[in-house]
Amino acid sequence: xxxxxxxxxxxxxxxxxxxxxxxxxxxxxxxxxxxxxxxxxxxxxxxxxxxxxxxxxxxxxxxxxxxxxxxxxxxxxxxxxxxxxxxxxxxxxxxxxxxxxxxxxxxxxxxxxxxxxxxxxxxxxxxxxxxxxxxxxxxxxxxxxxxxxxxxxxxxxxxxxxxxxxxxxxxxxxxxxxxxxxxxxxxxxxxxxxxxxxxxxxxxxxxxxxxxxxxxxxxxxxxxxxxxxxxxxxxxxxxxxxx
Amino acid sequence: xxxxxxxxxxxxxxxxxxxxxxxxxxxxxxxxxxxxxxxxxxxxxxxxxxxxxxxxxxxxxxxxxxxxxxxxxxxxxxxxxxxxxxxxxxxxxxxxxxxxxxxxxxxxxxxxxxxxxxxxxxxxxxxxxxxxxxxxxxxxxxxxxxxxxxxxxxxxxxxxxxxxxxxxxxxxxxxxxxxxxxxxxxxxxxxxxxxxxxxxxxxxxxxxxxxxxxxxxxxxxxxxxxxxxxxxxxxxxxxxxxxxxxxxxxxxxxxxxxxxxxxxxxxxxxxxxxxxxxxxxxxxxxxxxxxxxxxxxx
Numbered sequence: 290x291x292x293x294x295x296x297x298x299x300x301x302x303x304x305x306x307x308x309x310x311x312x313x314x315x316x317x318x319x320x321x322x323x324x325x326x327x328x329x330x331x332x333x334x335x336x337x338x339x340x341x342x343x344x345x346x347x348x349x350x351x352x353x354x355x356x357x358x359x360x361x362x363x364x365x366x367x368x369x370x371x372x373x374x375x376x377x378x379x380x381x382x383x384x385x386x387x388x389x390x391x392x393x394x395x396x397x398x399x400x401x402x403x404x405x406x407x408x409x410x411x412x413x414x415x416x417x418x419x420x421x422x423x424x425x426x427x428x429x430x431x432x433x434x435x436x437x438x439x440x441x442x443x444x445x446x447x448x449x450x451x452x453x454x455x456x457x458x459x460x461x462x463x464x465x466x467x468x469x470x471x472x473x474x475x476x477x478x479x480x481x482x483x484x485x486x487x488x489x490x491x492x493x494x495x496x497x498x499x500x501x502x503x504x505x506x507x508x509x510x511x512x513x514x515x516x517x518x519x520x521x522x523x524x525x526x527x528x529x530x531x532x
Numbered sequence: 533x534x535x536x537x538x539x540x541x542x543x544x545x546x547x548x549x550x551x552x553x554x555x556x557x558x559x560x561x562x563x564x565x566x567x568x569x570x571x572x573x574x575x576x577x578x579x580x581x582x583x584x585x586x587x588x589x590x591x592x593x594x595x596x597x598x599x600x601x602x603x604x605x606x607x608x609x610x611x612x613x614x615x616x617x618x619x620x621x622x623x624x625x626x627x628x629x630x631x632x633x634x635x636x637x638x639x640x641x642x643x644x645x646x647x648x649x650x651x652x653x654x655x656x657x658x659x660x661x662x663x664x665x666x667x668x669x670x671x672x673x674x675x676x677x678x679x680x681x682x683x684x685x686x687x688x689x690x691x692x693x694x695x696x697x698x699x700x701x702x703x704x705x706x707x708x709x710x711x712x713x714x715x716x717x718x719x720x721x722x723x724x725x726x727x728x729x730x731x732x733x734x735x736x737x738x739x740x741x742x743x744x745x746x747x748x749x750x751x752x753x754x755x756x757x758x759x760x761x762x763x764x765x766x767x768x769x770x771x772x773x774x775x776x777x778x779x780x781x782x783x784x785x786x787x788x789x790x791x792x793x794x795x796x797x798x799x800x801x802x803x804x805x806x807x808x809x810x811x812x813x814x815x816x817x818x819x820x821x822x823x824x825x826x827x828x829x830x
Contacts, residue, residue, distance in 0.1 A: 341804030360803050360817075379817065381803055382787055400787065400819055419819050420784060439784075439822065 305333035325351040432502035469515040480531040534708040535561025538769040540676040540776035543795035551672030558679040565681035568694035569663040570655025582625040585645040605634040648702030655694035680706035700742030702773035707734040709765035777827035784822030791815040
């Protein structure tokens with residue numbers, strides 16, 4: 290997929306609590322985030338110099354905003370519950386894995402299995418996502434401005450995956466019930482994934498997702514919808530090759 | 533997991549820093565593989581000398597007077613530079629094969645890490661930092677290099693099981709993943725006359741590439757062949773005398789990230805391996821596509 294340049298860090302918000310990972314440890318950052326209680330005044334956080342660290346802001350369960358100024362490694366924002374995490378850079382594998390609610394915005398690209406197993410919330414990737422984006426998604430909404438790699442939405446169970454660019458091979462392989470909206474070309478569909486009719490309720494749903502993801506100038510009618518043909522729900526010997 | 537790195541310099545002014553840059557890249561990935569670490573560095577070519585990197589568990593015994601005995605055995609001048617358990621033997625390029633045989637006859641316990649006009653290979657059991665310190669890798673200069681920190685899956689934790697694996701002159705390879713058909717491929721390569729030192733799957737991949745290149749393919753074509761002939765998970769980073777290549781299997785579950793600037797092309801299993809490189813904030817950074825060969829040559 291084409292590369293995107295990492296976003297330049299924006300100016301710091303003077304009121305935010307700043308964690309510089311050149312000075313503090315990742316454990317201190319995550320512990321401070323886990324110590325937050327409902328109604329805390331510390332609602333704005335900034336993380337400096339993440340330098341590809343793993344597990345940045347994992348397991349946050351309060352509605353705070355966290356700006357990460359740089360690129361992160363594995364599992365950034367994993368299990369997020371209610372917070373808004375913005376990565377001003379690119380994200381490594383498993384960004385937002387098992388997210389419950391809240392939102393994660395990646396300004397650059399995301400590596401493999403972005404939003405895997407997510408149960409809720411919104412994951413926005415402003416660049417491209419790699420393979421297995423939304424694998425086993427269980428209710429999360431994922432909006433990718435660029436392209437996604439192969440085997441995306443594999444075994445997806447619930448939620449919405451919106452792709453403004455192209456999708457790689459085997460999109461939606463063995464999909465259960467998630468809705469996939471792709472604006473560009475799809476290299477191939479996986480087992481039991483089919484193109485579906487775009488009904489008014491889907492256009493409305495998609496417009497809502499585009500609005501929430503800050504996408505402008507793109508119409509829901511430009512997308513195709515894909516989903517499950519539901520032929521793999523019960524074992525059928527004629528489908529043995531597809532399982 | 534294993535961690536792999538590679539650095540191919542385009543800007544000659546960085547050549548004195550190659551060892552230091554590659555060392556930092558490798559150390560940043562220590563927790564991907566605590567079992568062993570290794571590095572291959574391609575230095576400046578010399579018209580009248582080629583090199584063999586050798587290793588011994590008993591360097592004091594095996595390296596003593598080896599230069600004198602070897603020079604006598606092959607009838608040509610020989611120099612030896614010892615670094616801990618390794619040593620680099622230098623002699624006339626035409627005498628390299630003869631020197632290799634003579635070393636094994638004179639010192640049967642010595643292991644040959646690699647040979648060629650420019651490559652030197654250092655690998656040992658232990659964490660990258662310990663290996664880098666032991667061989668003073670930070671001070672090494674060169675045009676390109678590859679490194680590996682190993683989490684053993686397919687074979688024993690030994691010096692010989694460490695990467696890089698070198699199976700041809702100035703060729704070497706590091707691997708993250710595991711191959712499932714390595715025994716079959718090994719048998720076929722043995723039939724062709726290749727020799728193996730370990731049970732390691734990665735040695736098979738290295739030998740496969742050497743065999744393909746011996747049949748006249750270039751590095752890019754040889755790497756293409758891995759996609760159909762090797763089965764399993766892999767990200768390979770390979771070095772040749774003047775080239776540097778990367779390929780991932782079609783499933784591509786092993787991580788990889790690359791960066792390119794006017795000064796270099798760099799590979800890391802993770803982005804954090806690249807964060808200390810000069811100009812990384814403005815580099816083109818991308819994830820190599822599955823089943824796609826990338827390579828550069830000087």
